[in-house]
Amino acid sequence: MSDLRELYQSVILDHNRKPRNFGAPAGSNRHAEGHNPLCGDHLSVHLRLVDGIVEDAGFEGHGCAISKASASLMTEAVKGRSATDVEKLFQSFHDMVTSDPRSEPWTEKSEDLGKLAVFGGVREFPMRVKCATLCWHTLRSALADGGEVSTE
């Protein structure tokens, strides 16, 4: 049960039940769709991008607790950041969830992951990494001017 608690931390369960930034924010001008054909997850990410800064972010769609909570926390984390900053944040997040659980414990790198660190438990569940990263890939596609991404 302990590694399940590590994965399903209370912050994740809370964001799963009450996703933040659900829906397209007012004046959004960037949008992308993401699919995970393996599990049928589908989400869209909407951004209001002004002068290279993510002024607002939102998402819609359905999926498992990990994917919904990840999208919810991501939209909170990227607000107010520049596209370059968002990319750095993505890299840190990606490193965290894909690091080898048998190696040294993962420690936060230069970029402050803040609340996103609750996804550290995902690395113990390789089958669930795509659930946590689908929203990020979709966000990067939206920043790169939209389109569709798929985890497959």
Next chain:
Amino acid sequence: MSYDVAAVRKDFPILGREVHGKPLVFLDSAASAQKPSAVVEAMSDLYLRHYANVHRGVYQLSLEATEMLEAVRDKVAAFLGAGDRREIVFVRNATEALNLVAYSYGRQHVQAGDEVLVTHMEHHANFVPWQVLCEERGARLRVAPIDDRGALILEEFEKLLSPRTKLAAFAHVSNVLGTVNPVRELSRLCRERGIPTVIDGAQAVPHQHVDVGAIGCDFYTFSGHKLFGPTGVGVLWGRAELLEAMPPFLTGGSMIESVTLERTTFAGIPQRFEAGTPDIGCIVGLGAAIDYVEGLGLDAITAYERELLTYTEAQLATVPGLRMLGTAPHKAAVMSLVMDDVHPHDLGTILDREGVAVRTGHHCAQPLMERFGVPATARASLALYNDEADVDALVRALHVAREVFAA
């Protein structure tokens, strides 16, 4: 003699292992079944003592391998109640068998304005080939509806049969709902109108006796790996007169009569549909798998699984917030589960940590998922080696999932 599940379990060494420190509880046989030692040993015996290419050499080893392979053709013919061994075509899996019929028979007979009838509960393997065929031909794919319990609505199926219907394709048993379709009745309705029938039997053959003559269908398909045999071999049974009139699907070696620079004439059936070296080892393994289930007795397996399904349904009913899709009156031991507030994917992860292997996702049946308004389910499926202890472990793990998500 009563069915001795403890003895059966001993035939499957993998069931003795642990997963995440818990005893393995394997409830995903509808995706692919585990293998008894006898299957692995039969394949080893071929490779270690008798192996050579088949249908070619004049030497002893090739003769032995050919005899072993052709003996399985006889075995499969008897297993399906087929009168003629030439009606058994070895393919890779049921998907390939269905594609063979769609490409060969379908492209020969389905023209613009025609219709092909399928049901709403089909696996993509018995849906997409027909959809693609219809698109290509300018034909129309008709879909027979199912009711809320997941049973096919017979009157609607019948209404959709018309002079334009050139073929009807349906599952014997649904891989998601477990619904057992009235295949005799469906085949009769089609036969009366001269419409050929194709049955996807992948989920039926591991659980019940199948007799294609009694069913009265025209094509029947299944995969070896769901029947406790190896991956890489499947079977197409087709009526000889239909197969004989069909063009090849794949061409190349083994399937020819003679080849000149100008033209090729094709071999008779079944060789015409078996281009290239077949998966000899897997075909031999399939033969051992058929021996295995026939040794236990298919009727005994059906009776045992029916009892276990009744037990399972009663146990699952004790789990709060749990719902089962597919409650047709005639159903096999496939439980598609949906738990309130817990996505099937999360459920699958939690069950796995408890040692319980179930399939999560859309089960290659997206139109069916849409019909029930869910993106996915967690599916537990039972087979001849499962017992009440497996069901109890599933129920305990479902309670753990409720606890995790109640936090």
